[in-house]
Amino acid sequence: MGEVAMCASSHGHVTLFSTLAVRSALEHRLLEEFTETTGTAVRTVFDPTSVLRKRMASGDHPDVLIAITGDIGQLAAQGVVDGAARLPLASTGVGLAVRAGAPHPRIATVAELVRTLRDARSVAYSRTGASGIYFARLLAELGVAEEVNARATVVEKGFTAAAVLDGRADLAIQQVSELMAIRGVDVVGPFPAGADHDTEFSAVPSTAAAGLPAALELVRFLASEQARSAYGAFGLRAATGNGTRAS
Known part of the structure; x- marks a missing residue:
């Protein structure tokens, strides 16, 4: 369903469900850097957060999820993702x-x-x-x-x-x-002031992958200074962590 970032290595792979908003930053830079650094490939599925939530509700769970911060809070309350491990990425x-x-x-x-x-x-x-x-x-x-x-x-x-x-x-x-x-x-x-609207996105491991070192490593990498410095080239800003979202 998704693409494979780099080839699978001896360290295996992690599965990432991600919103489209950060797709360019991931595909054109960050996932390749992660794989080169760790030897772990990333299998990706890109869709709007609402579509990813439907897939997860039907039992299709990734190792790591990048989604609207507010939606992650709701998924954490449902026990789907490990909210304590959530890290804000960009807006x-x-x-x-x-x-x-x-x-x-x-x-x-x-x-x-x-x-x-x-x-x-x-x-x-x-x-x-x-x-x-x-x-x-x-x-x-x-x-x-x-x-x-x-x-x-x-x-x-x-x-x-x-x-x-x-x-x-x-x-x-x-x-x-x-x-x-x-x-x-x-x-x-x-959009101009009065019609403008920002949305923040975060990364979080699923509860099923909460103990998987590669999943936690990917979340930390995507929120690192190295990654944050790359987001600006793709129309993103460093996240504030306040959970701004469209509702």
């Missing part, structure tokens, strides 16, 4: 992107953002991702849900910027780190 905000080279719409104020959304031919956002859940609520709060959704391109999961590249939409809404993961688009910026 990112919701933003807007267009096809590379297209004019950048104005989104410096809430009024400009509303005008941009109303003028768009189609706006792409995710049905299951944290950004999409927040954006759907924001549209209702701004009073433009019916108008925008009548022409929206709502994807079940995955990177919404793909809909800008193939022409289904002219605007893509998602976490900034997820928008940056797609080549061929320009990230116009995060």
